Amino acid sequence: MLPEAASRSLKAAGVGPGARLCCALSGGVDSVVLLHVLHVLAPRLGFSLQAAHVHHGLSPNADAWAEACGRLCAQLQIPFSSFRVTVPRDDAAGLEAAARRERHAALDGVDCDWLALGHHLDDQAETLLFRLLRGSGVRGAAAMAACEPPQAGRPGRLRPLLDCRRAGIEAWARSHGLSWVEDESNAVLDYRRNHLRHRVLPVIGERFPAATATLARAAGHFREASDLLDQLAELDHAACGGRALKRERLLALPDARIANLLRWLARRQGFRAPGQVRLGEALRQLRAVPASRPLRLELGDLACCIYRGELWLEENFAGRPQPQLWQGGARLPWGTGSVDFRPAVGAGIARAAVDGLAPVVLDAYRSGLRMRLGMGRPRRSFRKLCQEAGIPAWMRERLPVLWIGGEAAWIGGIGVAADFACEAGGAGLVPEWRPGGESR
Numbered sequence: 001m002l003p004e005a006a007s008r009s010l011k012a013a014g015v016g017p018g019a020r021l022c023c024a025l026s027g028g029v030d031s032v033v034l035l036h037v038l039h040v041l042a043p044r045l046g047f048s049l050q051a052a053h054v055h056h057g058l059s060p061n062a063d064a065w066a067e068a069c070g071r072l073c074a075q076l077q078i079p080f081s082s083f084r085v086t087v088p089r090d091d092a093a094g095l096e097a098a099a100r101r102e103r104h105a106a107l108d109g110v111d112c113d114w115l116a117l118g119h120h121l122d123d124q125a126e127t128l129l130f131r132l133l134r135g136s137g138v139r140g141a142a143a144m145a146a147c148e149p150p151q152a153g154r155p156g157r158l159r160p161l162l163d164c165r166r167a168g169i170e171a172w173a174r175s176h177g178l179s180w181v182e183d184e185s186n187a188v189l190d191y192r193r194n195h196l197r198h199r200v201l202p203v204i205g206e207r208f209p210a211a212t213a214t215l216a217r218a219a220g221h222f223r224e225a226s227d228l229l230d231q232l233a234e235l236d237h238a239a240c241g242g243r244a245l246k247r248e249r250l251l252a253l254p255d256a257r258i259a260n261l262l263r264w265l266a267r268r269q270g271f272r273a274p275g276q277v278r279l280g281e282a283l284r285q286l287r288a289v290p291a292s293r294p295l296r297l298e299l300g301d302l303a304c305c306i307y308r309g310e311l312w313l314e315e316n317f318a319g320r321p322q323p324q325l326w327q328g329g330a331r332l333p334w335g336t337g338s339v340d341f342r343p344a345v346g347a348g349i350a351r352a353a354v355d356g357l358a359p360v361v362l363d364a365y366r367s368g369l370r371m372r373l374g375m376g377r378p379r380r381s382f383r384k385l386c387q388e389a390g391i392p393a394w395m396r397e398r399l400p401v402l403w404i405g406g407e408a409a410w411i412g413g414i415g416v417a418a419d420f421a422c423e424a425g426g427a428g429l430v431p432e433w434r435p436g437g438e439s440r
């Protein structure tokens with residue numbers, strides 16, 4: 001029964017011949033059963049199997065658990081690795097969250113296509129209840145997915161036992177004579193979850209005998225709704241211009257759709273989605289500020305920027321982008337965006353200037369920068385140029401400047417220096433700064 005359920009789940013995820021699976025092995029009953037089940041299924045489905053254990057160094061028994069996992073894998077002839085992580089005891093996120101973060105980081109580094117985790121149906125019900133009690137939105141209430149596809153640089157996650165009850169897993173372990181370790185820290189590390197598991201769910205079960213299965217089913221409904229919201233965000237993203245969003249089109253949407261789109265975009269760029277309150281305040285400001293005014297709203301890890309009618313999200317950092325040497329390419333990365341270089345006739349920087357011997361470097365503002373935009377016009381300081389072009393102070397550090405042999409030839413959002421400008425009919429190069437974007 002367990003191998004059949006797990007096999008269905010793996011097949012639904014597209015796991016087949018050639019796939020490389022790694023069982024995340026804590027040594028507890030769930031992942032020990034998962035390891036045995038995967039061991040049975042590997043030759044049937046044609047995937048290769050390895051196992052990995054994370055040693056948190058938190059329990060006095062941690063060495064013994066790692067050894068037990070190693071022994072089990074040796075018996076089954078499954079390649080095994082153990083990772084030692086350091087969990088800061090005073091971590092701001094709390095010990096449990098810090099341990100989970102370090103564990104996931106270590107497991108994500110395993111060279112495999114899929115990590116298989118031992119979560120089951122009872123875990124799913126507890127997760128849903130726990131998240132609802134913390135005020136999660138639809139996405140959080142979707143709880144855990146049976147399959148999270150691989151992302152850039154990290155393996156996908158599979159939960160082949162997600163449809164199986166805890167009691168069934170324990171019964172299977174006993175009937176197959178398996179041994180496992182008991183993690184005494186479970187009770188301490190995650191008190192509120194254990195309270196739900198040992199106190200709350202049994203009481204609910206007295207009146208609602210199918211509560212666990214029903215709650216897990218509800219998580220499935222939330223997952224469907226959450227997927228639909230993601231699809232809506234994708235459509236809205238395209239309709240607002242993709243990449244950097246057109247402010248006007250975005251603001252034509254109702255608040256809830258904008259919030260949904262910004263959360264989706266934040267996640268897609270690898271950030272945590274901003275919370276409800278911050279997002280609500282950002283929306284209020286977005287609507288209140290006149291269209292022409294540049295805006296930068298800080299939303300925790302990220303900032304929402306508006307400039308010249310376009311809106312984008314970027315990392316909320318104060319630094320300057322890295323200098324880049326231009327070697328004739330069509331594009332250079334610049335901060336969260338890029339600078340494109342387009343050949344032109346009678347426009348932009350004179351080709352002879354960039355093709356000469358002097359190095360051409362894309363860098364930020366350097367002190368003492370002065371530039372004139374027209375032959376007869378005075379040289380102006382960088383600050384003055386920014387003021388005249390309506391460039392806000394928060395953007396100045398990150399404004400791209402093309403330096404040719406130490407002279408500023410072009411400033412993004414401002415223009416080409418008269419001394420480097422292409423003559424009418426001459427060969428030119430037009431730099432185009434795209435401040436928004438998704439380079440993460």
Ligand SMILES: Nc1ncnc2c1ncn2[C@@H]1O[C@H](COP(=O)(O)OP(=O)(O)OP(=O)(O)O)[C@@H](O)[C@H]1O
Nearest residue numbers: 024025026030031052053054055100116117118119
């Ligand atoms: N120390 C560990 N080393 C390797 N895998 C682990 C370890 N601890 C947990 N796992 C994997 O994660 C699964 C879930 O474990 P557990 O329920 O303790 O974690 P959780 O904190 O509730 O979940 P999550 O890690 O997904 O947030 C286990 O069945 C196992 O596959």
